[in-house]
Amino acid sequence: MPESGVRPRGTLLLIHAFPLNARMFDAQLALAGLGWRVIAPHLRGFGGGTGDAPATSVDDYAGDVIDLLDTLHIDEAVVGGVSMGGYIAFAIVRHAPRYFQALILSDTKSQADTPEGIEGRKKMLQLVDEKGAPGVAEDMIPKLLGETTRRTRPAVVDEVRSLILANSADAIAGAVRAMMTRPDSALLLPTIHCPTLILVGEEDGITPPALAEEMQRGIAGAQLAVFPSAGHLPNLETPDAFNATLAQFLSHRV
Ligand code: MLT
Numbered sequence: 270m271p272e273s274g275v276r277p278r279g280t281l282l283l284i285h286a287f288p289l290n291a292r293m294f295d296a297q298l299a300l301a302g303l304g305w306r307v308i309a310p311h312l313r314g315f316g317g318g319t320g321d322a323p324a325t326s327v328d329d330y331a332g333d334v335i336d337l338l339d340t341l342h343i344d345e346a347v348v349g350g351v352s353m354g355g356y357i358a359f360a361i362v363r364h365a366p367r368y369f370q371a372l373i374l375s376d377t378k379s380q381a382d383t384p385e386g387i388e389g390r391k392k393m394l395q396l397v398d399e400k401g402a403p404g405v406a407e408d409m410i411p412k413l414l415g416e417t418t419r420r421t422r423p424a425v426v427d428e429v430r431s432l433i434l435a436n437s438a439d440a441i442a443g444a445v446r447a448m449m450t451r452p453d454s455a456l457l458l459p460t461i462h463c464p465t466l467i468l469v470g471e472e473d474g475i476t477p478p479a480l481a482e483e484m485q486r487g488i489a490g491a492q493l494a495v496f497p498s499a500g501h502l503p504n505l506e507t508p509d510a511f512n513a514t515l516a517q518f519l520s521h522r523v
Contacts (some may be wrong), residue, residue: 323443415500
């Protein structure tokens with residue numbers, strides 16, 4: 270669990286995407302320089318973790334994050350999630366809204382899986398079973414990264430591959446099951462009253478900008494930022510622009 274910070278102004282807790290792990294936020298640890306305590310946990314089983322049984326629902330992950338906040342005696346935090354991390358942030362909003370000083374939703378959506386989406390998840394479970402993390406990496410990298418990154422940023426492509434390969438097949442399968450059973454969160458949007466920042470890569474094909482705009486319309490006062498030349502993972506693809514937007518939000522809205 271990367272963690273750093275000096276004389277914290279508050280806590281920024283970041284929840285990672287599928288099928289990555291907490292190291293995807295290495296570039297965001299720089300926000301500790303602005304006085305934020307930055308915490309990015311590996312979700313259950315990810316990042317080489319062993320021990321707990323794989324998750325079967327987004328509520329399992331949400332419970333783990335809440336336990337972590339309680340263990341660290343953190344009553345309130347800016348909670349951010351990328352994609353699956355956003356689905357988990359919604360689960361925390363559902364169960365324990367009191368923890369939110371602010372909310373950051375990057376490249377995610379409020380809707381549950383469609384029937385076609387669930388069929389895709391079943392295929393993914395089969396792929397994990399047959400080919401493990403390497404098969405998942407081959408399948409997901411072209412979807413996770415924008416066209417610009419795939420063409421011009423080979424180091425980012427390599428980094429994302431190594432983040433995926435660090436995870437066990439069991440952890441990845443658990444996350445697929447959690448995502449395919451998650452409830453719809455659209456009705457949750459009007460209940461969110463904390464400062465909210467919505468971020469999306471312009472080239473995101475998994476959760477395109479139109480879905481980010483939909484969330485912005487649903488959450489009163491939410492701010493939206495779109496990152497050109499980034500796909501589904503702008504915090505890794507265009508980290509300077511991503512961090513600058515986050516820094517501005519943290520300074521002016523929280
Ligand atoms: C993610 O990036 O966390 C996943 O691709 C989201 C999803 O598959 O719904």
